[in-house]
Amino acid sequence: MMLKKGVKELVLEANEAVQTIPIDEAVAKVDDPDTLFVDLRDVRELEREGMIPGAFHAPRGMLEFWVDPDSPYYKEVFGSAKNFYFYCASAWRSALATKAVQDMGLENVAHIEGGFNQWKKVGGPISERSKVVAK
Numbered sequence: 001m002m003l004k005k006g007v008k009e010l011v012l013e014a015n016e017a018v019q020t021i022p023i024d025e026a027v028a029k030v031d032d033p034d035t036l037f038v039d040l041r042d043v044r045e046l047e048r049e050g051m052i053p054g055a056f057h058a059p060r061g062m063l064e065f066w067v068d069p070d071s072p073y074y075k076e077v078f079g080s081a082k083n084f085y086f087y088c089a090s091a092w093r094s095a096l097a098t099k100a101v102q103d104m105g106l107e108n109v110a111h112i113e114g115g116f117n118q119w120k121k122v123g124g125p126i127s128e129r130s131k132v133v134a135k
Helices: 007-017 023-028 043-049 060-067 093-104 115-121
Strands: 035-039 083-087 109-112
Touching: 007 093, 023 115, 043 115, 060 093, 083 093, 083 115, 093 109, 109 115
Parallel strands: 035 083, 083 109
Antiparallel strands: none
16 A cells, blocks of 8 residues: 555654744743643553653544534633643654644644653653543
């Protein structure tokens, strides 16, 4: 089977269309009340590796449904005026997710350079998985 576009091309195109926050700038925003980190990783990744303190977990498969106010799955957190910094392990899923919600009309959304792997490399703070579910 021949694909028209592979995942690498999709990620490259997404990165050309979205804002990427340099990792050092992202780490500096960890306590900023106007910034909400959104962790797109699978729950098993969060349990195994932890997450950015205060991050909101939005599974990648539910993201568009949680962002859309007309969806029965809408989460009010996405209606806030916060700056949303998406991340995943390596900044591939987050690039695609940022592009998708940007296309939907969500403003103030970006993703962090290098994802959670890069966050760990530079010594960004990590906490255990939050059990809190936002509405």
